[in-house]
Amino acid sequence: QVQLVESGGGVVQPGESLRLSCAASGFTFSSYGMHWVRQAPGKGLEWVAVVWFDGNNKYYAESVKGRFTISRDNSKNMVFLHMNSLRAEDMAVYYCARERAIRRIYYFMDVWGKGTTVTVSS
Amino acid sequence: QSALTQPASVSGSPGQSITISCTGTSSDVGSHNLVSWYQQHPGKAPKLMIYEAIKRPSGISDRFSGSKSGNTASLTISGLQAEDEGDYYCCSLAGRSTFGVFGTGTKVTFL
Numbered sequence: 708q709v710q711l712v713e714s715g716g717g718v719v720q721p722g723e724s725l726r727l728s729c730a731a732s733g734f735t736f737s738s739y740g741m742h743w744v745r746q747a748p749g750k751g752l753e754w755v756a757v758v759w760f761d762g763n764n765k766y767y768a769e770s771v772k773g774r775f776t777i778s779r780d781n782s783k784n785m786v787f788l789h790m791n792s793l794r795a796e797d798m799a800v801y802y803c804a805r806e807r808a809i810r811r812i813y814y815f816m817d818v819w820g821k822g823t824t825v826t827v828s829s
Numbered sequence: 830q831s832a833l834t835q836p837a838s839v840s841g842s843p844g845q846s847i848t849i850s851c852t853g854t855s856s857d858v859g860s861h862n863l864v865s866w867y868q869q870h871p872g873k874a875p876k877l878m879i880y881e882a883i884k885r886p887s888g889i890s891d892r893f894s895g896s897k898s899g900n901t902a903s904l905t906i907s908g909l910q911a912e913d914e915g916d917y918y919c920c921s922l923a924g925r926s927t928f929g930v931f932g933t934g935t936k937v938t939f940l
Contacts, residue, residue: 742929744875751832751934752867752875752918766927769830802874807886814922814929815865817886819874 709733709818711803716823719793727788727823729803734818737761737781740806742816743788745799745825755801758786760810771797790825798827833858833919833932840940841909849935851902851919857930859900863922866895866904870915878917879904906937914938 715727729741743755756767756777765777776789786803801823804816834852841847851858851866858864862882867875877886879895882902892907902921906913919932 744931751916752869752920752931754920754929754931757929768928804875807877807880812922813863813881814920815863815877815880816867816875816920817877817880819876821874 709805711805711818711820713801713803713820713823716801716825718826718828720829721794721827723793723827724789724791725793725825727790727801727803727825729786729788729820731784731786731805734805736784738809740808740810740812741777741779741786742804742806742814743777743786744802744804744816744819745797746802746822747796747799750799753799754814756788757806757812757814759812760806764812766812793825793827795827798825800824830923830928830930833921833930835917835919835932835935837933838936838938840938841906842940843909843911845909846905846907847909847937849904849906849917849919849937851904851921851932853900853902853921853923853930855900857921857923858897858902861922862897864895864897864902865920866893866902867918867920868913868915869918875918909939911939
């Protein structure tokens with residue numbers, strides 16, 4: 708079945724780095740854009756980043772631009788989020804989500820993982 | 830990248846209809862029909878309920894419907910049921926396709 712499984716979350720100190728991974732299965736991964744969305748404790752959803760189906764275009768929220776990098780490996784059906792210079796406000800559950808449209812980005816996310824938790828604390 | 834504006838909470842009685850609004854600007858909600866809605870239950874991942882402002886994915890009950898007028902999109906839940914309680918978020922393409930923006934979220938509860 709169509710599935711996304713995130714991993715890589717953990718506890719880090721402010722200023723440290725972390726790499727999140729998302730393993731996709733059950734669909735033609737290379738045809739879909741992929742998003743990262745986060746949710747701070749008790750707060751709403753925040754879109755973080757998107758990578759196009761072919762990896763050629765990547766867009767970021769202003770709050771993470773210059774610190775986070777999204778990437779993908781279509782040969783391994785994986786998408787990644789490299790997070791540098793982590794701050795307390797980056798603490799959240801990070802979800803990986805599939806763009807619904809094939810080879811387009813409309814910000815319709817139709818498949819979601821269960822999320823991985825990032826804790827930033829000194 | 831300001832969040833779209835939603836009411837913090839909406840309540841209704843079982844069987845009633847409720848509507849959640851999502852207000853943006855002419856740069857996001859007002860400039861296209863690329864609005865989606867998500868339902869989230871506590872501790873769970875969000876679930877796509879509406880896309881392209883008015884369309885329902887396969888498997889979503891027809892009690893859920895979407896609409897849009899100008900800078901405001903709306904989600905209506907008809908025949909409110911217990912399982913409809915939860916948080917609802919709208920989302921829109923913004924910034925000339927270079928980023929997405931979610932709404933502030935609305936908690937739906939029974940009266």
